[in-house]
Amino acid sequence: MIKLEGLTKVFPGHNIPAVKELNLEIKEGDVCVLVGPSGCGKTTTMKMINRLYEPTGGKIYIRGENALQMDPIKLRLDIGYVIQEIGLFPHMTIEENIATVPNEKQWPKDKTKEKVKEVMTLVGLDPDVFKDRYPTALSGGQRQRVGVARAMVSDPPIMLMDEPFGAVDPITRARLQNEFLRIQERMGKTIVFVTHDIDEAIKMSDTIAVMREGELIQHDTPSDLLSAPADEFVSNLVGRNRSIKRLHLIRINEILEDVDRGKPIPEDAKKDDIEKSLADSDIRSVIVVDKDNKLKGVIGVNDLKRKTGGEVAGDYCQDVSDTVTSDATLNDALSVMLEIGEGYVAVVNEDDQYAGTITLGDLLNVVKEDS
């Protein structure tokens, strides 16, 4: 889909090229993450693909077409673009921001409106609530979503993303990453993604291209990169704790079936049933759900001793401070466990229904099997 051949960029006034003789091929529907320390040329490489920077040497082919001979405006209109600081237009409403490319393409107004609504819903922003707001009235995470929506609205086959989830806190970032992967699974776009965060790279990518000082060091799948780093630079980059990094590669729903952890109990269960479930539980707690299978809370062994007014599970259970979604990675699950200070975490699916529980032990097993 995208093929870079001997791509070189020398900025005027510099002797050393920012990007040197870079060869890279990205398959259709793949997420290719360019990763490396700052100044390694990853952003420069990306900006040459939509010709914000003109290469000084080499060739770029997009779907076999020579991109350097195309009209740059036409080229860019068909490549979604999300930048580091998002670059939302402060004087335009969210709707107007997202409609940028359709307006440049002069789509009919109805079609644009329709499509903006659709794409806002897709990234998890309620159009009725947000479309008339200005960017200053949004949180960091919401702005990132608008940035992604703006890049996707005209359904471009290719997207370039320069640290799109950089400017938010770690928890919001993990959530945005998971949502984005969910969207990507459905859309199957070809994505070039730039980051300096190797964890993000491992999590988001189909292939990782490691760069240093303008050169491509290794281009591999994340799994191969972890097991066979090409040289010391790459192995330093992925770090010593590679088994833990593998936790980025595995999603919770992949292991959830194997960990058979007893059924949750309904909120109207009697005390005897609770005691029975507790005896069977390896986490010394049982999960309580309501009749829609939504997570209600958790009962630990000590909670039963407390005196409460009622006698059913719903009266004993304690609130759960945090959960993970089933499409999150094992690493996300680990962070949540550490954060709430428990050896387990409850998993919910997209509709907020209880899906299972994973423990530290499960994570250990996975790491053991893998290495």
Next chain:
Amino acid sequence: MLRTLWVWIGIPLIMIGIAAVIVIYSVNNPTDSIVARMLTYERVFRVIREHMGLLLVSMTGATIVGVAGGIMLSRPSLYRIGRVMETVVNIGQTVPSLAVLALFYTILGLGFNVAVFALFLYSILPILRNTFAGIDGVEHNIIEAARGMGMRPIRILTKIELPIAFPIIVAGLRTAIVINVGAATLATFIGGGGLGDLIVTGLSVHRDMIIVNGAVIAAVTAILLDYLIGKVEERVVRWA
């Protein structure tokens, strides 16, 4: 609704009313025969008309030239000159307005046109500087996002740069107007007419009443115009 009416009509009318009361009182109760002769409705209206003429012509020209010049200097090819211009303009602004008028008198002579031309040049400065600074101040990543999404340079200028710079350009316009109204009172020294006529006449015949009339009308004009432009800006810029 009532608030809008108050903001757009109520407050301006009060300002004009204050000036009108002072003028009517002065004309009807002159302190002596000199004031009675020098301060007539006819004369007051004439100088207001002249003053507005000076203001309107010089400001229209200055706005067009200032904004257009600011845009041109902000283009990549002229950007370096723009930075130099900014400094030159800042220095130019320190020259007193009376000196500017005097300078043009020595070069071009007397009359309304010379006064207009001097005011025009003097008013370009803040508008040009603010237009340039406003466009220059648009965050780089915003421009890059626009470019990366395939907007043409002319579209980026009209859809992104100018709207974002608009409040700063308007601030320049307001500065220019306030300076202009004040400086135009000096036009009388080179035969340009205007409210300065009343002030200078009052000074030469030692009649404070005449001076006060000229000064109050000039002050109300400046405050009123500044107020109205500020309100227009508030309406247009809803995003800040």
